[in-house]
Structures are given as C-alpha cells and as structure tokens.
Amino acid sequence: MRASRTLAMALPAIVAGQKPQYPPPFPPTPILPSSINYAPSVTPNVMDTTAPNAQVGCNAYGNDVKDLTLSVQYQSQERLAVRIYPKHLQPSNQSLYILSPSLTPQPGIGYGASKASSDLAFSWTNSPSFQFRITRASSGETIFDTYGHKIVFEDQFLELVTNMVPQYNIYGLAENLRGFRIPNNFTQTFWNAYNLDNDQELDVNGHSVHPVYLETRYGNGSKDSSLSHGVYARNAHGQEWLMRDESITYRTIGGSFDLYFLSGSTPKEVISQYQSGIVNTPYLPAYWHLGFQQVRWSYQNWSNLQDVVDAYAAQNIQLEGLMSDLDYLKTNRDFTDNPGHYDIGPGKAFLDRLHANGQYYMPILDPNIYVPNPANASDAYPPYDRGAELQAYIRDGNDSFYYGVEWPGFSVFPDFITPQAQQFWTEQCLAFHEKLAYDGFWLDVNDATSFCTGSCGQGLREENPIHVPFALPGDPNTSVAVDYRYPEMFNITNATEASSAASAMMSQSIMYPTPSVTPTPTVGRTLATPDVRNLTYPPYAINNFLPGHSLQKQVISPDATHNDGPYNSTEYELHNLYGHTSGNATYNALKAVFPGKRPFFINRSTFSGSGNFSGE
Ligand SMILES: *[C@@H]1O[C@H](CO)[C@@H](O)[C@H](O)[C@H]1NC(C)=O
Ligand SMILES: *[C@@H]1O[C@H](CO)[C@@H](O)[C@H](O)[C@H]1NC(C)=O
Ligand SMILES: *[C@@H]1O[C@H](CO)[C@@H](O)[C@H](O)[C@H]1NC(C)=O
Ligand SMILES: *[C@@H]1O[C@H](CO)[C@@H](O)[C@H](O)[C@H]1NC(C)=O
Ligand SMILES: *[C@@H]1O[C@H](CO)[C@@H](O)[C@H](O)[C@H]1NC(C)=O
Ligand SMILES: *[C@@H]1O[C@H](CO)[C@@H](O)[C@H](O)[C@H]1NC(C)=O
Ligand SMILES: *[C@@H]1O[C@H](CO)[C@@H](O)[C@H](O)[C@H]1NC(C)=O
Numbered sequence: 029m030r031a032s033r034t035l036a037m038a039l040p041a042i043v044a045g046q047k048p049q050y051p052p053p054f055p056p057t058p059i060l061p062s063s064i065n066y067a068p069s070v071t072p073n074v075m076d077t078t079a080p081n082a083q084v085g086c087n088a089y090g091n092d093v094k095d096l097t098l099s100v101q102y103q104s105q106e107r108l109a110v111r112i113y114p115k116h117l118q119p120s121n122q123s124l125y126i127l128s129p130s131l132t133p134q135p136g137i138g139y140g141a142s143k144a145s146s147d148l149a150f151s152w153t154n155s156p157s158f159q160f161r162i163t164r165a166s167s168g169e170t171i172f173d174t175y176g177h178k179i180v181f182e183d184q185f186l187e188l189v190t191n192m193v194p195q196y197n198i199y200g201l202a203e204n205l206r207g208f209r210i211p212n213n214f215t216q217t218f219w220n221a222y223n224l225d226n227d228q229e230l231d232v233n234g235h236s237v238h239p240v241y242l243e244t245r246y247g248n249g250s251k252d253s254s255l256s257h258g259v260y261a262r263n264a265h266g267q268e269w270l271m272r273d274e275s276i277t278y279r280t281i282g283g284s285f286d287l288y289f290l291s292g293s294t295p296k297e298v299i300s301q302y303q304s305g306i307v308n309t310p311y312l313p314a315y316w317h318l319g320f321q322q323v324r325w326s327y328q329n330w331s332n333l334q335d336v337v338d339a340y341a342a343q344n345i346q347l348e349g350l351m352s353d354l355d356y357l358k359t360n361r362d363f364t365d366n367p368g369h370y371d372i373g374p375g376k377a378f379l380d381r382l383h384a385n386g387q388y389y390m391p392i393l394d395p396n397i398y399v400p401n402p403a404n405a406s407d408a409y410p411p412y413d414r415g416a417e418l419q420a421y422i423r424d425g426n427d428s429f430y431y432g433v434e435w436p437g438f439s440v441f442p443d444f445i446t447p448q449a450q451q452f453w454t455e456q457c458l459a460f461h462e463k464l465a466y467d468g469f470w471l472d473v474n475d476a477t478s479f480c481t482g483s484c485g486q487g488l489r490e491e492n493p494i495h496v497p498f499a500l501p502g503d504p505n506t507s508v509a510v511d512y513r514y515p516e517m518f519n520i521t522n523a524t525e526a527s528s529a530a531s532a533m534m535s536q537s538i539m540y541p542t543p544s545v546t547p548t549p550t551v552g553r554t555l556a557t558p559d560v561r562n563l564t565y566p567p568y569a570i571n572n573f574l575p576g577h578s579l580q581k582q583v584i585s586p587d588a589t590h591n592d593g594p595y596n597s598t599e600y601e602l603h604n605l606y607g608h609t610s611g612n613a614t615y616n617a618l619k620a621v622f623p624g625k626r627p628f629f630i631n632r633s634t635f636s637g638s639g640n641f642s643g644e
C-alpha cells in the first residue's frame with residue numbers, strides 16, 4: 029500500500045453528507061505504539077554550520093584509508109573509467125568498498141580501445157596532492173576537474189570536488205521530483221526512503237538512486253555547437269551531491285570512487301553510452317505492457333473489480349490491465365487470498381472472463397513476509413516456514429532473522445542477493461500462480477520499508493498479527509477513519525463537493541486530533557573511531573528528509589546483516605539496492621512462471637540498470 033499518492037487517486041466521489049467507505053485494512057488488531065518508529069534525530073551535515081571541513085585535516089568523518097589504488101582505463105572511444113579503491117582488501121572487508129559486478133555491471137576495457145583513439149584524455153598531478161582532470165582530446169575542453177581540491181578517502185566518507193563552468197547545466201541524479209535542470213545551489217541526497225504523509229515531496233531523496241548526470245554546454249545559436257557529456261558514479265552507498273557555484277562536491281558514506289566519463293557529444297549519445305555501454309538497455313516490453321492499467325485501493329471484492337472492468341467497457345475506454353492493492357490479500361500477507369472478499373473460486377471465474385477478453389491482472393506484491401504467531405496454530409503461514417527452512421531472510425547478526433514491521437504486521441525480509449532467496453521467491457510465485465492466474469506484479473515498498481526503528485527483536489512474534497504503528501484509512505476512531513483529501517484542482521471541478529469535504533476534514537481533525545509526537549532525543553555528531561564503523565549513525569549525516577534524518581528511519585536498519593558468507597555485507601552497503609535486487613528476483617521468478625514470455629512488473633524502488641528487467 030502506498031500512501032497519499034495511491035489514496036489521492038483512490039478517493040471515491042463524496043456525495044455531500046455521505047462518507048466514502050473504505051474497507052478496514054485489518055481486523056481490529058492492536059496498533060503498535062508509535063514510539064517503536066522513532067529514531068533519535070541527527071543534524072544533517074549540510075545544515076550543521078559547525079561541521080568540520082573534510083578538505084582540511086584527516087579522519088573528518090571516518091578513518092582515512094592510507095594505501096589506495098588508482099586505475100584509469102580507456103574503455104572505449106567514448107568511455108573513460110577512473111577508479112580509486114583500497115589496496116588491501118580481504119573477503120571480510122571487500123564488500124564495504126567494492127560494489128559487486130553481480131549487483132550492477134562494472135564495465136571493462138572493450139575490444140580495440142586505446143588512449144590514442146579515445147575522445148577523452150586523463151591528466152593528473154601529485155602536487156600538492158593527487159588531482160586529476162578529464163578533457164576532450166580533440167579540443168582540450170575540460171569536462172571534469174578536481175584541481176585545487178583534495179580527494180578524501182575514509183572508511184565511512186568519500187569526497188571529491190570537481191570544478192564546473194559558470195551556470196553549468198546538469199540533468200539527472202534521479203530519483204527526485206523537481207525541475208529538469210538541476211539548480212547550481214541544490215543538494216541531492218540519495219537514500220531510498222518512503223514518506224507516509226506525502227509521497228510526492230519535492231527536492232528530497234526518493235525511492236530510487238541513479239547517480240548519473242548529463243551536462244550540456246549550449247553553443248551560441250546553432251544546436252550543432254552544443255556539447256554534452258555524462259558522468260556516472262558507480263556507488264550505491266548513501267550519498268550527497270552538492271551543486272554549488274562553479275563546483276560540484278560528491279560525497280558518499282562508503283564504497284569507492286568508480287567513475288565513468290562519457291564523451292557524448294549529443295545528449296542522446298550520452299544516454300546511449302550509459303545504457304549500452306554500462307548498465308544495459310531497458311527491457312523490451314510486450315505490447316500490452318504499454319496499455320492503460322488501472323489500480324485503486326479500497327475495492328472490497330472480485331465483483332467490485334468486475335464492476336470496474338464493466339464500467340470502462342460501458343464508457344468505451346480501452347482497459348488493458350487491472351491491478352489490485354493489498355486488499356486482495358488475507359491481512360496483507362503475500363501469496364494468500366482475502367477470505368470472504370477475494371476467494372479463489374470467484375477469482376478464477378473473474379480471471380477467466382478477464383483473460384477471455386484479452387485483459388490482464390497484476391496484483392501488488394510486497395517483499396516482506398509475515399511471521400506467524402507461534403502460539404496460535406490457526407495463524408500458520410507456510411510461506412514464512414519455507415523461507416525460514418531455506419534460511420532466505422536478512423539477519424540480525426548471526427543469531428536471528430531481522431524482524432521488522434510492515435503492512436501484515438511483524439515480518440521478515442528475503443535476502444535477495446542470495447540464491448536461496450531467489451529459490452524461495454520463485455517457488456512462491458509459481459505456487460501462487462497455480463492458485464490465481466495473475467499476469468504480472470506491482471512490486472511495492474521495496475525501498476525497503478519497515479516501521480520499527482532498528483530490529484524489533486523477536487518479542488513481537490506472539491503478538492502477531494499486529495497493526496503498523498500508525499492509523500490507516502478505514503481504521504475506526506482515528507483522524508483517517510475517513511479520508512477527505514481530494515485530488516488537486518478538484519475544487520474547480522466541483523466546488524460544492526470539495527468545500528463540503530474540506531469542512532468535513534476540519535471537523536474530523538477536531539474530533540480526532542492526530543496523536544502528539546513524543547520529542548525524540550537528538551544524537552550529537554558521531555566521531556570517527558579507529559577500526560570501527562558506525563552503521564546506524566555514521567559520522568557524516570546525510571540529509572535524509574524523513575523526520576529526524578536518521579538512516580534508521582522507516583527502513584531495514586543499516587546494521588542488518590546479509591547471508592553472503594565471507595563478505596559479511598550489511599544493509600549499510602546494500603540499502604539502496606534492495607529495490608534493484610528484489611526487482612531482479614521478481615523478474616527471474618516471473619520468467620519461471622511464464623516461460624518464453626517477457627515478464628511484466630512495475631516496481632517502486634530502483635537503482636541504475638533496474639530498467640533492464642523492470643518497468644516503472
Ligand atoms: C458536485 O457534487 C455534488 C455533491 O456530490 C453533486 O450533487 C453534483 O452533481 C456535482 N456536480 C457536478 C457538476 O459534478
Ligand atoms: C581489510 O582487511 C585486511 C585484513 O584484516 C586489512 O589488512 C586491511 O587493511 C583492510 N582494508 C581496509 C581498507 O580496511
Ligand atoms: C539477478 O539474478 C541473477 C540470477 O540469479 C544473478 O546472477 C544476478 O547477479 C542478479 N542481479 C542482481 C542485480 O541482483
Ligand atoms: C537556487 O537557484 C534557483 C534558480 O536556479 C533560485 O530560484 C533559488 O532561489 C536558489 N535558491 C537558493 C537557496 O539560493
Ligand atoms: C557567444 O557569443 C557572444 C557574442 O558573440 C560572445 O560574447 C560569447 O563569448 C560567446 N560564447 C561562447 C560560449 O562562445
Ligand atoms: C462486494 O462489495 C460490495 C461493497 O463494495 C458489496 O455491496 C457486495 O455485496 C460485495 N459482493 C460480494 C459478492 O461479496
Ligand atoms: C489466531 O490466528 C487466526 C488467524 O490469523 C486469527 O483469526 C485468530 O483471531 C487468532 N487467535 C487469537 C487468539 O489471536
């Protein structure tokens with residue numbers, strides 16, 4: 029279930045004085061105290077006027093790494109790669125610095141590439157410290173230039189500054205809701221996040237991370253004299269790009285510098301060099317994937333869905349596919365059916381009619397697995413047991429699975445970087461398709477979201493099913509019992525109805541005030557400690573927009589652990605890839621369900637290259 033974005037689209041027409049009906053999202057289970065979701069606040073570095081300048085002195089936001097390797101590769105005529113990474117790495121610390129090519133492509137030197145035939149040239153100096161510059165070989169035009177700045181390499185902090193031309197024009201650095209050209213005074217933060225209250229906030233970190241930009245230098249009058257190039261920084265850690273007058277500062281809270289310069293020189297060529305040369309081209313959709321698909325939360329049963337299909341037909345609007353939000357599931361548990369509402373029998377009949385009519389069905393799928401209450405035999409949930417048997421879930425250290433809270437209640441999260449999680453996911457998707465002949469999925473909340481701060485521990489198992497720690501539309505006696513919000517500009521379409529809803533909303537908020545939020549403690553700046561990484565409150569605090577700015581806010585905590593053997597990866601390194609890897613696993617599972625066909629699913633969270641297997 030997505031927040032206001034879905035709900036806004038979902039608003040049923042209000043007949044004046046009559047409340048819209050939402051089905052309760054849950055049976056009346058206990059609502060967890062919202063304190064479970066509070067992370068101590070931290071001051072983002074970009075707002076902290078007393079923050080140290082990493083360009084001066086050592087160990088500013090981590091422990092300096094002393095021995096580094098520089099690699100410069102003329103990989104093709106159009107692509108030059110510059111990598112800076114620690115010289116001494118073992119399996120135990122490799123994944124902290126090196127983003128595995130199994131997670132996103134790391135291109136190498138192509139056939140016939142050479143310095144002599146390259147569009148780009150690399151130059152450098154060691155005085156007073158290592159600095160480098162990328163130029164166009166033909167004209168000497170500088171496109172990237174760290175001269176005059178230090179390159180900082182610490183275990184939890186990297187910084188590099190490039191000089192830019194005045195009023196530079198750059199585009200990209202998604203995901204973000206803002207104007208196309210990035211202003212020269214803007215800070216882009218990257219940390220996949222989900223805002224319950226407003227999923228469409230401008231200018232902040234979003235669901236996805238694509239650390240690549242296109243720069244265009246416009247010519248004088250003729251378009252042929254404009255030149256564009258691209259820069260891709262292959263690093264998935266939490267990071268910030270500070271666009272400033274005549275410079276960009278690039279900072280990450282881990283990993284390595286793994287930079288790719290693309291010579292363009294048209295915008296289209298830059299995009300093509302990025303896709304074909306590095307992350308791979310987007311998947312080829314089947315024709316029907318491009319059709320109009322409809323979704324709304326609040327449909328209570330299969331006959332509601334049939335009414336929707338019939339209403340489109342009656343209006344002669346071509347409807348290619350229909351999606352379901354969580355309401356089709358038994359208390360939001362994946363791979364189930366909501367009894368009495370979405371029973372398998374009528375579902376089969378509905379899908380037979382839909383398919384006979386050449387239409388498709390793509391229900392929602394969430395990458396969290398409900399943990400059944402061990403004290404309640406009727407709460408059995410076999411998908412959980414199978415994943416546990418395969419050891420397919422993210423862990424909390426070595427002793428336990430990592431437990432969080434998601435829409436179904438207390439939940440675990442498949443560890444999609446492992447083969448056993450892929451096996452689990454494929455098996456479940458296959459078995460579910462035997463029951464319900466869906467045609468694809470809408471993969472949601474894979475940021476990945478969790479509503480405990482840090483691990484919830486195992487204590488909530490015997491409380492399950494529990495309700496997320498905030499009220500949902502449909503919950504009785506809350507300020508969201510009835511959602512009176514309207515789509516933008518509805519006040520113009522029907523001023524009478526809009527004003528009646530607005531006044532209902534006013535009186536509702538008086539009747540049911542929003543519970544007050546307990547002030548959270550603020551943690552001071554974490555100091556770098558030799559040989560210690562602080563995964564939850566790293567020394568450099570990025571400006572995550574969620575209240576309190578913590579990296580632990582509403583996600584699987586960065587100190588959760590993965591099942592990748594000697595590499596001991598933590599969620600700190602992999603957070604921004606959860607959407608990408610769950611997408612990959614869903615794509616692979618759908619290939620098994622529909623052999624020989626091009627799978628269709630859309631996802632919420634992505635990384636560079638996700639388009640290779642998923643739609644958005
Ligand atoms: C506006 O809303 C009112 C109340 O729901 C309804 O009676 C009326 O028909 C609507 N007007 C239009 C133009 O849709
Ligand atoms: C990685 O671990 C090895 C072995 O413990 C150590 O020698 C090396 O310095 C570590 N590398 C970094 C960059 O911390
Ligand atoms: C996608 O799945 C394949 C097959 O399991 C695996 O080889 C690859 O590394 C995965 N890629 C990502 C991005 O997870
Ligand atoms: C940033 O630049 C934009 C124009 O590019 C301007 O509208 C805005 O006011 C500037 N913001 C600040 C904080 O200077
Ligand atoms: C564009 O043309 C103007 C007027 O001829 C000139 O002053 C300016 O330097 C030119 N700019 C570039 C980038 O060539
Ligand atoms: C489906 O839900 C509607 C309410 O939206 C209800 O009126 C109807 O009886 C339900 N139909 C079935 C078959 O359960
Ligand atoms: C046991 O679980 C079932 C299924 O989730 C639920 O309907 C029932 O209310 C639970 N019983 C108790 C005592 O919590």
Ligand SMILES: *[C@@H]1O[C@H](CO)[C@@H](O)[C@H](O)[C@H]1NC(C)=O
Binds near residue numbers: 425426
């Ligand atoms: C987990 O187990 C591995 C392998 O036995 C070991 O190297 C690692 O230190 C353990 N980690 C924790 C947090 O106990």
Ligand SMILES: *[C@@H]1O[C@H](CO)[C@@H](O)[C@H](O)[C@H]1NC(C)=O
Binds near residue numbers: 056504505
């Ligand atoms: C909601 O409020 C009504 C009236 O105050 C009360 O009777 C009812 O028990 C409440 N329901 C819940 C679930 O708290």
Ligand SMILES: *[C@@H]1O[C@H](CO)[C@@H](O)[C@H](O)[C@H]1NC(C)=O
Binds near residue numbers: 517519520
């Ligand atoms: C409709 O609402 C918008 C913003 O909510 C407001 O700017 C606009 O003036 C309103 N228009 C009318 C006709 O009330």
Ligand SMILES: *[C@@H]1O[C@H](CO)[C@@H](O)[C@H](O)[C@H]1NC(C)=O
Binds near residue numbers: 554562563565566
């Ligand atoms: C990380 O830093 C925070 C804030 O400085 C501190 O409260 C916490 O104890 C630290 N965690 C570790 C594991 O050092």
Ligand SMILES: *[C@@H]1O[C@H](CO)[C@@H](O)[C@H](O)[C@H]1NC(C)=O
Binds near residue numbers: 235470630632633643
């Ligand atoms: C899929 O992901 C993109 C960005 O990553 C997001 O904008 C879009 O809303 C997502 N789609 C759905 C249906 O969640």
